[in-house]
Amino acid sequence: MSVSIQQYEKLKNKLQQIADIKYAAALLQWDQETYLPPKGNDARGRQIATLSEISHQQFTDEKTGNLLQELINCHDLSNTQKRNIQLSNDDYIKSKKLPSAFVRKSSEVINKSFHSWISARKENNFDLFKNPLQEVIEIKKQEAEYLGYSEHPYDALMNEYDKGLTVKFTDELFSSLKPELSSILAEIKNCPQVENNFLHGHFDKSLQWNFGMNLLKSMHFDFEAGRQDISEHPFTTNFSSKDVRVTTRIDENDFANMTWSCIHEGGHALYEQGLPDEEYGMPLGEYCSLSIHESQSRLWENCIGRGLPFWTHQYLPLQNLFPEQLKNIPLDQFYNGINKVSSSLIRTEADELTYHFHVMIRYEIEKLLIDGTIMSKDIPAIWNELYDKYLGVKVPDDKNGCLQDVHWSHGSFGYFATYSIGSLYAAQFWSAIKKDILNVEQMLISGNSLPVFQWLQQHIYPFGRYYSSAELCKKATGEILDSKYFIEYAKQKFYDIYKKLHQ
């Protein structure tokens, strides 16, 4: 074994041990959301904190830095090895930029802010959250300075979720999207509205569970390498690519809730199951970016899972499962109903089109907070103004307004944009899939999503962090992200639904 290989194995060994600790912490968190008895919460909190501290200590240890420094100058390694070293070195340098006193302070501030958000939301009173949130904002501003940026401090924060993402790029993207979206929405407004009341009958819990499990199976979720459980908020987590877990929630009065969250998390999970197992603990074993991760959930949830071909196959079994609720609803009415477009207050309940405005509102507010133009106290007024301007809805209170999302209380500034960007990537990938696989929709009609899964296995899953989001998109579709694919997709789908009604 050459010296380089020996040192590389040493690095791999170290990073894999750190991954062991991180994944253990992730299991503790999964358990906290699924099975933890209530009195176990305090001990669990400290257990997770201890593991996080150890993994952080081990990664930021000088020895890691020295090993990386040695390896960065080794030229007799494979491309994937070099890329792992380079990415690990980037991570290491970044982690050293934040002083440990700052990291500790940051976690205290966020902890306080999270608890005050819980109270504020419960009391429907933003004032209770205002000061702790401003502290978080100050921390994030400081963090941006530590991390560094070339144009906008917010760039540094967005980079945490999608390396290379900038305000400039996102501004342009959203500027191209906004007028197009508005014009589609205006056209839809002129059409009769579709009905979706049938989604809100009574749908038995265990029947819904079974249906969701079958949806995951039909998507090629590998139950030998994962599982589904119930939690209050659906999420996907993993402890290796061979142990990927999704959760769902079931509302007996809302069939949609479970169904599309199940498909959404399933899309995330397929990505995690598809990451290369041999790169366990290494950057190439990790997902590319949150934007790409979200593209995987949205592709399945929306492009496929709210598509007519998919339901042409799935609808009959569903009708058979809930005959009373659905026997009088023909497929096209069902399809229209699950794609109803309507401005609303709550992001997580929004349709595919208005969703982007929810994100853009948050993105704009975050930019203003981070560059210091506004303070946390200004949020409710701006929030309500933008909801009126972009979505034409009046926000009745902060609970249904600026207190609805957990993200800010967690310090997740720079995160929201990846939701929209993920949807745009999804549409672009979907367009490529339709080009690459002849008759893909015909296949979906016959219940066969395997070719889609295989396309993703070929073009998205195996690369981990080898490529950036932009590079991966270019490699998979021939061009970098362009919102035109989403616009085309939206026009075709929603005009078809709404204009038909017009005729």
Added chain:
Amino acid sequence: MSVSIQQYEKLKNKLQQIADIKYAAALLQWDQETYLPPKGNDARGRQIATLSEISHQQFTDEKTGNLLQELINCHDLSNTQKRNIQLSNDDYIKSKKLPSAFVRKSSEVINKSFHSWISARKENNFDLFKNPLQEVIEIKKQEAEYLGYSEHPYDALMNEYDKGLTVKFTDELFSSLKPELSSILAEIKNCPQVENNFLHGHFDKSLQWNFGMNLLKSMHFDFEAGRQDISEHPFTTNFSSKDVRVTTRIDENDFANMTWSCIHEGGHALYEQGLPDEEYGMPLGEYCSLSIHESQSRLWENCIGRGLPFWTHQYLPLQNLFPEQLKNIPLDQFYNGINKVSSSLIRTEADELTYHFHVMIRYEIEKLLIDGTIMSKDIPAIWNELYDKYLGVKVPDDKNGCLQDVHWSHGSFGYFATYSIGSLYAAQFWSAIKKDILNVEQMLISGNSLPVFQWLQQHIYPFGRYYSSAELCKKATGEILDSKYFIEYAKQKFYDIYKKLHQ
């Protein structure tokens, strides 16, 4: 704060962080037995190994030793603080006795032996296990030498499970028990046998589950600080005294399987829930010994859970749950059936009386293996001979003989005796409870086990490792362990059952 208190807090902080890591590893193991998808096994193995290594490293660190050395000379601390220091120091000294190369070797040997036991059992062929087992035995002999002992090398191994337990004490205990047990069994043999076929009808899984959950509730298991799940082999584990988990298994053709394993694990779990929460991570927050732990499971499983008073209350609900299976079985017939005494091949299926012979056989064989009188190759012959001699049963093959238990493949030499000793403690505690609580059986008849629970909360649970098994027993019952309590209990119970039939 005095210097002593400061240093004590430093120790506490360190030990609690180590506990965080150990409990995290325990959750990973719990998950492995309950919910882990099969392909996740490899990564899980390495994650548990990494956490174990880190907690071991942190505990055996020189810094821990120095801190303990400082504290051991501090006199201005409370008795509980001093005891925590003393016990931690004992643990530290013990952990330093095993060289790390030996610990690594040991874990490799055990890993190999475990896998070969699985194959040997599957193939019903002891030869496949013979050599790996002898390697384990050599490791355990070496371990005994490292740990040190004054009389018998096996003492060193028994001490791992019950500090202070010796061959001398156990030999005497078993010598007093053996003839008495044999004479009870001889008397029983002269009586007509009881019937228990009714236990083997068809008992619906979910009804059994509900009944088990109610049993745990009736025992005062705190479901806010614990839960029950399904696993292949029932066990109890905990990640703090506020998160104690039991598992059970359900055999639809054997009602007894779930019922008494549920009560057994429940007894273990009450002990863990009763340990002092403020001593999290400290010796006084840990159970006294495996013998005392087993006394808690056996007390509930046998003294209470196979008693007539308990079932006088529980039987009607049970009959109502399974009317078809039990409507023609009156209470006394049920009670006799669940206490049927009959020599058998499998330890885990044995009744309260013959159980001890299963343990004594293993104890005798282990002593001979550890002092080098016999080798692993000699086990099947001796095993079969002793089963014939003590229990009068012919062992048909190794699967139903010396390959039945996992313990040896895990290197758990010195463990088995604690099962019998635990039962003897249970009988002695039960005798004290009946003396201390007037009408306790009348209370159980009316479904009230609270006074028993409270007695245990007063006399057993709160002390952690403050007392040794012997001291705890003396404190709770006025004398050290004496097998006469078990003999009395056995005579009274089983003569009552069997001699009545004679009349």
